[in-house]
Amino acid sequence: MTMWDYHPRTLSWVDIDPATHAFDVGAATALVGTLPPPDPADRERWVVSVSRALGEQVGVWTYGWSWGRDESDFGGGPVSAWCCLDHSVGEPQETVARTLGALVEWRAWLERLTACFDTLALPDGPAEERASAWEQAVPVLVTEVVTQTGAGDAWYQHAEQVLGWFLQREGVPAGCAAELIDEAIGGRFHSWISPEGSVVVSVAEKLAAGLADAGA
Structure with missing residues (x-):
């Protein structure tokens, strides 16, 4: 098994929703403390052992713990406390x-994302109101991801994931959500660059239109 087997890229909102997955910091601390010490000659093996243990005993939502910003082993992550194997182990x-x-x-x-999702929850009103809510939600969530990741290397991967989680929480099937998000962004987000507001608004409008066409 490699680090990629424990990457959170495939996790759904159901997998990581804090409301349904408790977190005992003390238990996690004790668990990590029982693992063999890291070997500088095989850093990845230690990270894999941590991810496996946390996933099995705390929950798969923990897989994102080593998803660092910028020059991390995965790229595009929201975690600043972890960098990469060479600098963190x-x-x-x-x-x-x-x-x-x-x-x-x-x-x-x-x-924090849960709090944002709560604030941005869609109304049960007419389709026009829901479309407007979609358009308002996208810029807020993209801005949150840009801030958390520092718009570093491949930050847009996590932006796509966060948008997907929001759509999933609002009842859009994961496959449909991923397709609509990919079409809406259309390669307009780039590493090391915060997107222009006009670009984000355009993405929001296109995503809202796609969701409307899909009956969401």
């Missing part, structure tokens, strides 16, 4: 502390 005590800090940051980000 070293002296055992410091590595464990960094790991737990990254896990807590990842959890805080998921909870």
